[in-house]
Amino acid sequence: MAGDLVIEEGDLEVLRDRTSEASSGLRSVTVATAGDYISSGVGGGELAGLGRSAGETIDGAIAGVSRDLDDFSQSVNDSINAYAATEDDAAVSFQQVRHGGGAMTMEDLLRMREEQ
Numbered sequence: 001m002a003g004d005l006v007i008e009e010g011d012l013e014v015l016r017d018r019t020s021e022a023s024s025g026l027r028s029v030t031v032a033t034a035g036d037y038i039s040s041g042v043g044g045g046e047l048a049g050l051g052r053s054a055g056e057t058i059d060g061a062i063a064g065v066s067r068d069l070d071d072f073s074q075s076v077n078d079s080i081n082a083y084a085a086t087e088d089d090a091a092v093s094f095q096q097v098r099h100g101g102g103a104m105t106m107e108d109l110l111r112m113r114e115e116q
Helices: 011-027 034-042 045-095 106-115
Strands: none
Touching: 011 045
16 A cells, blocks of 8 residues: 555664664764865865865764764664564463453363363
């Protein structure tokens, strides 16, 4: 159906891991050092300072994206853990349904079968 979101088993783990990897990859990117090359190429002055400043601005933006990707990856991980906890709680609830007696065991079922 159009508009439905289908998440297969393992999709969230892949999303978490790839987002984390992208963040790690971005952390190694630095542009500000290019300003040093500009300085040596143009002999210093205002243009060299502008190049260095632009590089620092880009580095700051990259660091921000990297932090956002880390936050997103952690949020996906939190969702995975919350889903697992919900599933565990649901499984326990089905085992402890109140119906006037305890949960039936395999021995109970075998005994009932023999009684019939």
